[in-house]
Amino acid sequence: MGTPKDTKSRHLAGRCHELHNSRGRCPETDTMASEKGPSNKDYTLRRRIEPWEFEVFFDPRELRKEACLLYEIKWGTSSKTWRSSGKNTTNHVEVNFIEKMTSERRLCPSTCCSITWFLSWSPCWECSTAIRKFLSQHPGVTLVIFVARLFQHMDHRNRQGLKDLVTSGVTIRVMSVSEYCYCWENFVNYPPGKAAQWPRYPPQWMLMYALELYCINLGLPPCLKISRRHQNQLTFFSLTPQHCHYQMIPPYILLAAGLIQPSVTWR
Numbered sequence: 001m002g003t004p005k006d007t008k009s010r011h012l013a014g015r016c017h018e019l020h021n022s023r024g025r026c027p028e029t030d031t032m033a034s035e036k037g038p039s040n041k042d043y044t045l046r047r048r049i050e051p052w053e054f055e056v057f058f059d060p061r062e063l064r065k066e067a068c069l070l071y072e073i074k075w076g077t078s079s080k081t082w083r084s085s086g087k088n089t090t091n092h093v094e095v096n097f098i099e100k101m102t103s104e105r106r107l108c109p110s111t112c113c114s115i116t117w118f119l120s121w122s123p124c125w126e127c128s129t130a131i132r133k134f135l136s137q138h139p140g141v142t143l144v145i146f147v148a149r150l151f152q153h154m155d156h157r158n159r160q161g162l163k164d165l166v167t168s169g170v171t172i173r174v175m176s177v178s179e180y181c182y183c184w185e186n187f188v189n190y191p192p193g194k195a196a197q198w199p200r201y202p203p204q205w206m207l208m209y210a211l212e213l214y215c216i217n218l219g220l221p222p223c224l225k226i227s228r229r230h231q232n233q234l235t236f237f238s239l240t241p242q243h244c245h246y247q248m249i250p251p252y253i254l255l256a257a258g259l260i261q262p263s264v265t266w267r
Contacts, residue, residue, distance in 0.1 A: 111138060163216055185198075
């Protein structure tokens with residue numbers, strides 16, 4: 001894939017943990033990972049997606065138009081987790097989830113559940129509005145969203161939509177290595193013996209999207225620029241920070257993104 005060429009558009013080192021909070025287990029380090037693929041007793045097996053689907057939808061370097069949602073729900077104090085997936089139809093996948101949730105279950109304001117989404121694209125401003133309306137009608141529902149990419153992040157309406165979601169109590173983060181591991185293990189019908197062979201996407205793309213999401217939350221102008229020279233050709237990612245970014249973003253984040261150099265103390 002294309003890489004930044006100017007001096008401020010640096011290769012981002014694989015220090016993804018500096019901008020992400022870890023979640024879930026990594027199959028590489030999980031000694032209990034299945035050697036036979038997902039168990040036949042796994043009741044989510046029919047709702048898992050195929051490995052090729054995971055790769056084409058969640059690769060942060062690709063700008064695939066369609067969106068995919070992997071989600072899990074925990075009801076009340078139950079320890080059981082319900083997992084499934086969805087894709088765009090005539091509606092965006094977020095709206096499909098809300099319509100399915102409200103039509104298949106009798107949700108009342110006192111209903112308590114926690115929902116986690118893993119989205120290949122962040123919600124657009126219209127979906128952000130629909131999500132906020134759904135949550136306002138069901139105050140007992142909490143939502144955490146992990147995204148692989150930011151959808152049309154230069155559009156101020158989409159930026160404001162994400163910021164409004166965070167203000168209303170929704171947690172939004174960019175997927176890190178930990179989330180990719182978790183999704184592969186829990187949502188993908190991986191082949192026998194392939195539990196640890198999830199796609200190793202370069203962490204610099206995760207870092208760039210995470211930095212841009214941080215800018216959105218602070219109300220700063222875009223820092224990440226994405227361009228495609230020709231259809232089906234290389235996609236170029238670059239960081240073009242302005243003075244306000246250096247003023248408002250904590251130094252440890254700028255350092256992790258390669259936008260500043262570590263200070264050296266000479267004796």
